[in-house]
Amino acid sequence: MFMLHRVRPRSDAPFQPNGHLEVTPEFLDAVLTHLKEQRIEVISLSDAAARMRGEGSGSGRFAVLTFDDGYRDNLDHALPILQKHRAPATVYVCSGMIDGTANCWWLLLERAIAENKAVDLDILGHRYTCDCADERSKNRAFSRLLLALRSAPVDEQRRVSAELCQRYGLDMALMLKAEMLDWQGVRDLATSGLVTVSGHSRTHASLAGLSASLCREEIVGGCADIEQQTGQRVVDFAYPFGRNRNFGRREMAFVRQAGLQTAVSSKPGFMRSGETDLLAIPRISLNGHYQSIAYVDVLLSGLPAACARLTFASLR
Ligand SMILES: [Zn+2]
Structure with missing residues (x-):
């Protein structure tokens, strides 16, 4: 499963500390072409979840595209590329980043x-x-x-x-108004026929640092905000920041109690049929600092994810 944030034309600003979180539309286009050539099928998260549960009909290698936070460029720049390739995707929307109340x-x-x-x-x-x-x-x-x-x-x-x-x-x-989707934009994505809009909390706080009641509120409230605005049921969630220090068993239990079916982390790794915990699905970040197809092949080889897991294990 690929994790992306922003998709927009390259900026020549010299200081871009969050540059790893954005890729160009041309790179997204090239990645989707490359996946097709490699016979890696891009499928929706719900289809992938079914395959991971061993219920899916398809076979062979597959990929899922996910975009975090709800940036305006997902509609302006990513959606046209998704439409060109008929590639489904999930956009995890932080509701407070849309209405300007989150603390980014x-x-x-x-x-x-x-x-x-x-x-x-x-x-x-x-x-x-x-x-x-x-x-x-x-x-x-x-x-x-x-x-x-x-x-x-x-x-x-x-x-x-x-x-x-x-x-x-x-x-x-x-700042959020300038960078993020508004609710009409979220609805436009939700009705595009390709994008599933999913939960990503209300304020983008690290859930592990919150009281139990606030943590539940972030998970359930964020999804409820989206359901109210789109009229569509939300069944998938992305933990804000998504690392070990940001969520654990307690947060996974709250996600389960909220009736959500899948939740993704930002920990590196691959989805595997019958093996992956659907409430802590790892992802592979498409890093804006390495926008080359050769690097995508390195990512697909599993080597960076394996190295990162080894590093995490030795740090524990
Ligand atoms: Zn996020």
Whole structure:
């Protein structure tokens, strides 16, 4: 299963710390052509789930395309390519990113660093003073602040976001409006005949850091928002951030209790018939820094996923 986020023409901005999360429409087109040549069938997530349960009718190698968060470019740039190849896909929509209420601190961080020569920030009582004068120092500042913020409690992430907005003149809701789909766009995807719109929480918080009631609210509420807007039942979910530190048994139990049928992680790996836990399906990230078909072949060989699993195992 492939994990993508954004699909849009290449930007020549020198500082793109989230560049790994976007590919060009031409690359998506080339990947789909390549999969066809390799006789790898692109199927819907529901068909893949049936095959993984041993109920599916098809045989042979298959792939599923997934896009996270609900970026506007999924409609503008990805859908035309999907239509050209008649390739189904799942788009995991974070409802708060659509209505402008989610706290996307990593986007604020990117913007503050991009637009300023220095960034000062308090995180959990520690003062970070980061030089951001050139591309190299901007990247270093982003890595340093990302590391500090991603493990901070949700309340602290909200406070830091508010500080970033106030200090550097940023507006989260406006930024999301510019980047994300609106609800009409979500409905356009849902009625395209190719895209299944699925849940990705309400605020994109790391679920493992939330109380049980808030965690349930994120899972159930995010799916309910989409159902209300599209009129379509939601049965699939993607854990925000999707790594070991972001979800575990408790979150998987809540997903099951919510009646959802599949949930995907961001951990690297392949779907296997009869083997894959449908509430923690691994994915292969189509990384924007490696937009070549040769690299896709390396990904399909399973080598990077195997190496990543070995690394995780040795870190545990
Ligand atoms: Zn996400």
